[in-house]
Amino acid sequence: xxxxxxxxxxxxxxxxxxLKFVVPNIPGSxxxxxxxxxxxxxxxxxxxxIFATLSGExxxxxxxxxxxxLTGENIGGLQVLRYGVLLLFPLMVGWQTYSxxxxxxxxxxxxxxxxxxxxxxxxxxxxxxPKTPDTIQQGKGFYAAFCSPCHxxxxxxxxxxxxxxxxxxxxxxxxxxxAMLQESYLFWRIKKGGVGLPIEGMPWKSAMxxxxxxxxxxxxxxxxxxxxxxxxxAPRTWE
Amino acid sequence: MxxxxxxxxxxxxxxxxxxxxxxxxxxxxAEEKSAATVQAESTLQSVSVSAPMVKGALxxxxxxxxxxxxxxxxxxxxxxxxxxPNRILEATVRDLNVRALHDGTNVAILLEYTDPTxxxxxxxxxxFMVGDKKAHFAxxxxxxxxxxGPVNIWFWKNKDGKALDMxxxxxxxxxxxxxxxxxxKGAYAxxxxxxxxxxxxxxxxxxxxxxxxxxxxxxxxxxxxDGKKDASGELKEKGSQKAVSSWWxxxxxAPPDYSGYYYALLAVGLALGFQFVLIRKLxxxxxx
Numbered sequence: 222x223x224x225x226x227x228x229x230x231x232x233x234x235x236x237x238x239x240l241k242f243v244v245p246n247i248p249g250s251x252x253x254x255x256x257x258x259x260x261x262x263x264x265x266x267x268x269x270x271i272f273a274t275l276s277g278e279x280x281x282x283x284x285x286x287x288x289x290x291l292t293g294e295n296i297g298g299l300q301v302l303r304y305g306v307l308l309l310f311p312l313m314v315g316w317q318t319y320s321x322x323x324x325x326x327x328x329x330x331x332x333x334x335x336x337x338x339x340x341x342x343x344x345x346x347x348x349x350x351p352k353t354p355d356t357i358q359q360g361k362g363f364y365a366a367f368c369s370p371c372h373x374x375x376x377x378x379x380x381x382x383x384x385x386x387x388x389x390x391x392x393x394x395x396x397x398x399x400a401m402l403q404e405s406y407l408f409w410r411i412k413k414g415g416v417g418l419p420i421e422g423m424p425w426k427s428a429m430x431x432x433x434x435x436x437x438x439x440x441x442x443x444x445x446x447x448x449x450x451x452x453x454x455a456p457r458t459w460e
Numbered sequence: 461m462x463x464x465x466x467x468x469x470x471x472x473x474x475x476x477x478x479x480x481x482x483x484x485x486x487x488x489x490a491e492e493k494s495a496a497t498v499q500a501e502s503t504l505q506s507v508s509v510s511a512p513m514v515k516g517a518l519x520x521x522x523x524x525x526x527x528x529x530x531x532x533x534x535x536x537x538x539x540x541x542x543x544x545p546n547r548i549l550e551a552t553v554r555d556l557n558v559r560a561l562h563d564g565t566n567v568a569i570l571l572e573y574t575d576p577t578x579x580x581x582x583x584x585x586x587x588f589m590v591g592d593k594k595a596h597f598a599x600x601x602x603x604x605x606x607x608x609g610p611v612n613i614w615f616w617k618n619k620d621g622k623a624l625d626m627x628x629x630x631x632x633x634x635x636x637x638x639x640x641x642x643x644x645k646g647a648y649a650x651x652x653x654x655x656x657x658x659x660x661x662x663x664x665x666x667x668x669x670x671x672x673x674x675x676x677x678x679x680x681x682x683x684x685x686d687g688k689k690d691a692s693g694e695l696k697e698k699g700s701q702k703a704v705s706s707w708w709x710x711x712x713x714a715p716p717d718y719s720g721y722y723y724a725l726l727a728v729g730l731a732l733g734f735q736f737v738l739i740r741k742l743x744x745x746x747x748x
Contacts, residue, residue: 292742311731318727323720328508328677328709370542370549382549385539387706415543416596417604424603425594426707428543435545 229269334421343409360447376452393452400454506534508709511560523654531559538703551703552686578648580619581687588670599628616644675714
């Protein structure tokens, strides 16, 4: 009779081990949140229950040991374990209730989108400034004057003025910033600044200046070239 | 063999069941951690100021009162104001320590920072959002795609020896309110400024003053000016040339709430009752 219960338990154990230890190690994957693992285990469990209760015979083999354990008849040394379970279950329910009703000390969580979609007029623009060593050098000069205080002389987002700002200034040498964006996206972000962001970008928190009021477009395009060159990145293209 | 299985199987089953129970509990506690909290832990800086409730008088005139130590210290990095002209690229104050207390009626906020010289034009300010609309941290300047609200600014200057209660909604709109609810007191010693701002938690002007409900979070930001004069007699920092912080959170702690314990007790009782009924039913079924 033990087999009909042992197998499901082993199965659940295997599923858990796969979700917890194997899935995160698949290339391109990430650790699963506990709530998702729990959901998968619940699905597995309900599948097992459905399978085990298909026939009257398998149903008995499945439920009888559980029933006997709960009622505590003829279980010998397991009696202690049974009392433990009967005590732990209500305590767990109490703990869960407490932690879900207790007021949180954490400030509201913020899910800020770092690279929200640009307005339509800023998609697909190409840099009108010819890319020459000269223009790139000019762009780097503008970058040093206007951008490096926050974004850093090394293009790493660690300029001397960056420390107080949250969100922190972008690190251009990080492959997840300008390397995955098009030049026209940077043009929008530099021109319109933090206050130009849509609501999911939380514009009220950004210290990025609205450079359109201080710099001509041509300088912005040159800054973009200098930025990519200095950070050793290339703009994203659709080819 | 069967006897041993009888022992092993339920043991394993109970173990697996408990593990699943733990998994069920875990998400509630583990995933509450916001991105902001995680960031705070990694860089050892605060994300919020929490003002505990004190019995007795608030130390509104005494930045050195012992009771301040009952408030948790919050520490925020400061940047030179580079967001809009006239900007500066280096500011004197790089870190700001903040503590706060409330007594159910008034709130007192203590700013503490290092400044090598005491000058008449040394100044500090606290900024809040007003109402439900988000306001940009730079004086609530207009945002292109989001309708912003005003900011409420509490400003203190050494030579004035008092606070100004102000509003702004964009650059050049800074205006002193007709009703002044904020008091401030500064004390300078050993190269450190300590400035206490005090105001009632709530006022009658909800469209101009930030309203602080106990237990709720409001947005807060800070600014500090080093009023030292350079060789030519010009102020080192003035107007938009100052040290600024980003938006962080402020909360006046609510009185202790024990309802969570009552709900937990009730849940334990219900679970026990469920077990009792279930086992009785099973036993009846077996004997039948």
